[in-house]
Amino acid sequence: MISIAFTATAISPASPAQAITNGLPDLTVHPQVGAIIGDKPNDDGTWSYCTGTLISPTVFLTAAHCAEAGQKTAQVSFSSRYRPGDKVYTGRYVLDSRYKDESELHDMAVVVFGTAIPGIKPARLPTEGLLDRLEADKSLKTMRFTPVGYGAMVATKTKGKHRIRLTYSDTRHQTSISFEDLTRRWLKLSLDASKGDGSTCFGDSGGPNFLGGITSDLLVATTISGDDDACKTTNYDYRLDTPQARKFLKKFVTLP
Known part of the structure; x- marks a missing residue:
C-alpha cells in the first residue's frame, strides 16, 4: 500500500489538507471520487496532487486552492490506484470567483467536462440546511x-x-x-x-x-x-x- 517515502517540512496551522491517515484503500466503494493528475510526476514519482468528487455526469467538485496561477484545465483520473497510462479526463477548471488566496472562504472549484463520464454514478448533494x-x-x-x-x-x-x-x-x-x-x-x-x-x-x-x-x-x-x-x-x-x-x-x- 505504501511504496514511496520522503521527508517534508511541517505545515502551519490551517494550511491546506491533503491525505487520508489511519484509513484503508477505498477500492471500488467510491468510484465517483477521483484524483487531479499533474502534467508531470511529483519529485517522488507520483502524479496526483488533489482530490475531488463527480457531482453530475459532467461536473467534478474540488478545491480552488488546488489550482496553479492561471490554470484553466485539469486532468482527472477515477482509477482507485492511478498508474501512468490510465484513462484521464480533461475539463475546464473553474474557480469560485469569490475565492481569495489569503482566505479559505469560498475555496471551491469545479472541473467541467465536455462529455459525460461513463459508468460512474455521481455523488448526491445535500439539501439546503x-x-x-x-x-x-x-x-x-x-x-x-x-x-x-x-x-x-x-x-x-x-x-x-x-x-x-x-x-x-x-x-x-x-x-x-x-x-x-x-x-x-x-x-x-x-x-x-x-x-x-x-x-x-x-x-x-x-x-x-x-x-x-x-x-x-x-x-x-x-x-x-x-x-x-x-x-x-x-x-x-x-x-x-x-x-x-x-x-x-x-x-x-x-x-x-
Whole structure:
C-alpha cells in the first residue's frame, strides 16, 4: 500500500489538507471520487496532487486552492490506484470567483467536462440546511463521516524536529471521523483515537466528506484544511448545504 517515502517540512496551522491517515484503500466503494493528475510526476514519482468528487455526469467538485496561477484545465483520473497510462479526463477548471488566496472562504472549484463520464454514478448533494437540521434535533452529535482521498499517509514524525514523514502511492483511501462542531460555513470533525477516528492530511484537498458509513454517497462537505503538522488533531471541511456554497454549485448542477 505504501511504496514511496520522503521527508517534508511541517505545515502551519490551517494550511491546506491533503491525505487520508489511519484509513484503508477505498477500492471500488467510491468510484465517483477521483484524483487531479499533474502534467508531470511529483519529485517522488507520483502524479496526483488533489482530490475531488463527480457531482453530475459532467461536473467534478474540488478545491480552488488546488489550482496553479492561471490554470484553466485539469486532468482527472477515477482509477482507485492511478498508474501512468490510465484513462484521464480533461475539463475546464473553474474557480469560485469569490475565492481569495489569503482566505479559505469560498475555496471551491469545479472541473467541467465536455462529455459525460461513463459508468460512474455521481455523488448526491445535500439539501439546503441539512446539517443545521441534524444539529437542531441532536442527531449530528453521533453521526459518522467518511472522508475519501488520494495522497500521502503520515508514517513518522521526527522527534524534536518540525518534520513529518509522508508516503504517497496515488491510491484512493477512505477513513471514518466523528463530529465535533458546526459553524455557519464549516464542519469541524474531531479525530478521537478512542473512537477509531482517522484523519485527512496532505493529498485530500477538495475531496469529499460523506455523511454516514463507508458506503455513503451523500456529500456534505469538502476537505479544505487541517491545523496540525501530523494531521492527528482536527480538520475543517467546507459545508455544501449553505446558501454561500449553493450559490456557486447551482451554476453547474441541479441542486436538491
